[in-house]
Amino acid sequence: MQGQGIGEHPLIQHDISRRGLLKFCSAMVSMLALPAGVVHVFAEQLNKALSRRPSVIWLSFQECTGCTESFTRSHAPTIESLIFDYISLDYHHTLQAAAGEAAEAARLEAMERHFGHYLLVVDGSIPVADEGIYSTIAGTTNLQMLQECVAGAAAVFAVGSCAAFGGLPAASPNPTGASGVADLMESGQIETKPLINLPGCPPIPIAISSVLAHYLVFEQFPALDASRRPVSFYGRTVHERCSRYHYYEEQKFAEQFDDEGARQGWCLYKLGCKGPITHNACAVYKWNEGTSFPIE
Numbered sequence: 001m002q003g004q005g006i007g008e009h010p011l012i013q014h015d016i017s018r019r020g021l022l023k024f025c026s027a028m029v030s031m032l033a034l035p036a037g038v039v040h041v042f043a044e045q046l047n048k049a050l051s052r053r054p055s056v057i058w059l060s061f062q063e064c065t066g067c068t069e070s071f072t073r074s075h076a077p078t079i080e081s082l083i084f085d086y087i088s089l090d091y092h093h094t095l096q097a098a099a100g101e102a103a104e105a106a107r108l109e110a111m112e113r114h115f116g117h118y119l120l121v122v123d124g125s126i127p128v129a130d131e132g133i134y135s136t137i138a139g140t141t142n143l144q145m146l147q148e149c150v151a152g153a154a155a156v157f158a159v160g161s162c163a164a165f166g167g168l169p170a171a172s173p174n175p176t177g178a179s180g181v182a183d184l185m186e187s188g189q190i191e192t193k194p195l196i197n198l199p200g201c202p203p204i205p206i207a208i209s210s211v212l213a214h215y216l217v218f219e220q221f222p223a224l225d226a227s228r229r230p231v232s233f234y235g236r237t238v239h240e241r242c243s244r245y246h247y248y249e250e251q252k253f254a255e256q257f258d259d260e261g262a263r264q265g266w267c268l269y270k271l272g273c274k275g276p277i278t279h280n281a282c283a284v285y286k287w288n289e290g291t292s293f294p295i296e
């Protein structure tokens with residue numbers, strides 16, 4: 001492998017130790033279910049990719065900002081946030097300093113300058129009913145903006161259940177015609193590009209940064225399932241790794257939210273828990289620096 005050594009890694013120059021970098025890359029490699037032997041190559045390639053300051057355009061449509069909140073409040077100020085310091089985040093409603101016309105100008109400039117190379121992150125569903133009038137930004141419907149931005153994107157990251165599958169806005173009767181990115185690609189309403197889905201409400205922050213790092217290193221997504229989700233994070237159900245699973249096996253179920261079983265922390269299956277059919281790694285990585293997840 002050619003290129004900058006790990007010692008000159010931009011993250012190391014940001015006061016992250018070489019040991020810390022390798023620890024981070026080891027964790028990434030492990031979470032992505034890659035062979036342990038690729039850690040040094042992963043670190044070196046990540047270095048090269050970040051040195052180029054890859055452009056990221058982040059579009060937020062019918063959403064609650066939960067995906068961004070989850071990501072930015074995850075493990076700061078650890079290395080995930082530093083990765084974002086080295087990415088050129090050229091457009092993001094919540095995080096960018098610019099507003100109004102200046103923000104839109106920044107998006108258009110980034111799209112032109114990095115055409116064919118920028119990474120497009122989408123959170124929120126896209127309303128397509130009545131020609132998309134139910135959500136507009138700077139006079140442009142979400143659908144039009146997505147069509148424009150997808151055209152020059154190298155790859156698309158659909159972050160959160162709304163961008164992946166329509167989410168809550170698509171609940172029946174779905175008055176806005178809320179759709180996920182994949183649906184729009186399949187129906188030909190937007191151009192088809194490499195797409196990864198990271199569902200969750202919100203998704204696990206480390207899943208976002210891991211697949212982003214994977215794409216920067218290998219210029220492709222990790223292994224995906226039939227729903228375009230990374231197998232390493234979505235290959236198993238929440239139920240399989242739930243902290244209440246032993247109660248499920250013992251057939252100890254809470255029957256009411258305030259009964260003795262609930263107070264004892266028994267399994268929530270009889271109260272409608274969807275853990276057995278939900279594929280995600282919530283029970284492993286959790287939120288708020290690994291503090292908890294909703295079932296806990």
Ligand code: SF4
Nearest residue numbers: 239242267268273275
């Ligand atoms: S609480 Fe839900 S996810 Fe956890 S063991 Fe019970 S059914 Fe499974």
